[in-house]
Amino acid sequence: MEQLPTSGPGRGAEEPLPDDWEVAPEPGWIDPALAEEFPGLSIVSTAIETTTGRSPEALKERLRTLSDRIAGAQAIQLRQKPIPWAYRVFFRHIGLDPDTTRTPIEQLIFERMHDGRFKSRNRVDDALTIAMVEVGVALRAFDADRVEGRLGLRLSAEGEGFEGRVSPLPDGTIVVADEKRALGILFDRTAKGRGVKRGTGRVLLAAIAVRGVPDIALEEALWVAGSALRA
Amino acid sequence: MEELLQRPNLPEVPMAPEESLVPPAPPDGLDTILYEHDERDARADLRRQIAAMELALARLFGSAFPRKNIDFSVPGMGGPRLLSVDELEKVRDGLAARIQDVKADLHDYAVVEESNRELIEEMLADPASHKWERVYNEDIGEPGCKNWHATPRWGVLGMLLGWWRVKLSSGCPLAKGLRPPECPPNVRDASAGGASHPRNRRRPRPRRLPPRHVSGARTIAPRLRGAHSP
Numbered sequence: 279m280e281q282l283p284t285s286g287p288g289r290g291a292e293e294p295l296p297d298d299w300e301v302a303p304e305p306g307w308i309d310p311a312l313a314e315e316f317p318g319l320s321i322v323s324t325a326i327e328t329t330t331g332r333s334p335e336a337l338k339e340r341l342r343t344l345s346d347r348i349a350g351a352q353a354i355q356l357r358q359k360p361i362p363w364a365y366r367v368f369f370r371h372i373g374l375d376p377d378t379t380r381t382p383i384e385q386l387i388f389e390r391m392h393d394g395r396f397k398s399r400n401r402v403d404d405a406l407t408i409a410m411v412e413v414g415v416a417l418r419a420f421d422a423d424r425v426e427g428r429l430g431l432r433l434s435a436e437g438e439g440f441e442g443r444v445s446p447l448p449d450g451t452i453v454v455a456d457e458k459r460a461l462g463i464l465f466d467r468t469a470k471g472r473g474v475k476r477g478t479g480r481v482l483l484a485a486i487a488v489r490g491v492p493d494i495a496l497e498e499a500l501w502v503a504g505s506a507l508r509a
Numbered sequence: 510m511e512e513l514l515q516r517p518n519l520p521e522v523p524m525a526p527e528e529s530l531v532p533p534a535p536p537d538g539l540d541t542i543l544y545e546h547d548e549r550d551a552r553a554d555l556r557r558q559i560a561a562m563e564l565a566l567a568r569l570f571g572s573a574f575p576r577k578n579i580d581f582s583v584p585g586m587g588g589p590r591l592l593s594v595d596e597l598e599k600v601r602d603g604l605a606a607r608i609q610d611v612k613a614d615l616h617d618y619a620v621v622e623e624s625n626r627e628l629i630e631e632m633l634a635d636p637a638s639h640k641w642e643r644v645y646n647e648d649i650g651e652p653g654c655k656n657w658h659a660t661p662r663w664g665v666l667g668m669l670l671g672w673w674r675v676k677l678s679s680g681c682p683l684a685k686g687l688r689p690p691e692c693p694p695n696v697r698d699a700s701a702g703g704a705s706h707p708r709n710r711r712r713p714r715p716r717r718l719p720p721r722h723v724s725g726a727r728t729i730a731p732r733l734r735g736a737h738s739p
Binding site for chain 1: 549563567590597600
């Protein structure tokens with residue numbers, strides 16, 4: 279997501295994070311062919327009223343604290359931990375090389391090692407970073423007002439188009455989709471105009487789980503991201 | 510015995526007609542379901558194997574640190590999509606081959622590092638026989654910047670009088686100032702006297718090697734980075 283202007287005054291480091299917010303995850307649908315091949319594959323989502331723009335100081339402070347907690351030792355041992363390992367295995371199962379197309383958590387840890395810290399980008403990206411690093415679950419964000427129906431995972435149809443892409447998707451590509459169209463390629467780019475952008479008022483957070491990721495982790499990831507977004 | 514051989518009226522073993530060697534075709538509709546289920550089970554089994562191998566490779570990755578230049582990559586199949594049995598087999602075989610390669614590399618590193626540890630002991634026991642030689646932590650498979658360096662006491666005077674000792678460095682320099690400009694990865698190794706991969710390391714001088722169980726085609730030698738004569 280591009281750098282966005284600040285959302286306005288009144289959000290300082292002194293403002294506490296809303297701990298009383300309860301997440302209401304909505305389970306998404308899975309293509310039967312995918313569900314049969316990949317038991318444990320699931321997607322849950324929740325919509326949050328928020329503003330976009332630069333992160334408030336409280337969120338930046340959380341990123342700084344998180345940066346101090348993650349060092350080289352954790353990065354080396356990351357792929358042996360259950361949840362990151364589960365994503366690496368799933369990447370192998372769907373034909374991705376996790377050393378080339380990194381899993382979301384590994385990509386964040388790689389950037390932390392490269393940059394020396396978790397760089398603050400904007401409110402939504404920072405919230406996703408905090409949740410993914412703390413829980414390990416892969417998260418994505420969409421513009422909730424541009425999603426029709428529930429989210430799900432399916433295989434692309436023959437010749438199916440993808441917004442922002444000239445050529446059609448290869449047949450059988452696994453996509454995150456609503457009930458009308460593909461919103462993004464799984465663990466890859468988001469369709470043009472479907473992601474969070476300047477002026478987005480409602481963000482749809484989606485957590486993608488694979489076999490080996492406990493359900494409670496999904497809810498926790500959504501809760502952490504939602505709390506950070508509402509800070 | 511001869512009678513048995515000459516008896517022409519022994520009943521022969523009835524041979525089945527050639528057609529019976531071919532299994533009968535399954536009824537309509539059954540073959541597809543049967544084969545689909547077989548492939549699904551095969552794919553599930555391959556996925557289990559891939560998961561186990563990925564964990565094994567991850568453990569090797571963790572144990573290999575801080576050694577560098579070990580390749581852990583296994584090419585993907587162009588996803589994200591459902592992979593066929595053949596493609597899953599390729600991933601599985603790639604992982605298996607990579608695990609073997611990494612184990613071989615780690616074994617090579619272990620041989621070199623053990624030899625370098627012996628060299629440190631020899632340097633400590635008899636510094637004069639190892640003048641100006643230096644062994645880094647990296648050479649014995651440990652992180653950090655510590656090194657053992659055989660140097661003379663009191664500079665030139667110690668050199669002339671043979672007062673040699675092994676000096677232990679104080680570790681990594683403190684981080685300060687700007688980051689130095691990046692240089693091509695081979696420059697540092699070239700200036701140190703060889704490539705950093707153990708199979709490519711050159712021996713600075715003849716040296717006894719520990720017993721090895723690997724093929725004689727590969728040349729492994731203890732790495733002595735920075736070892737030079739005055």
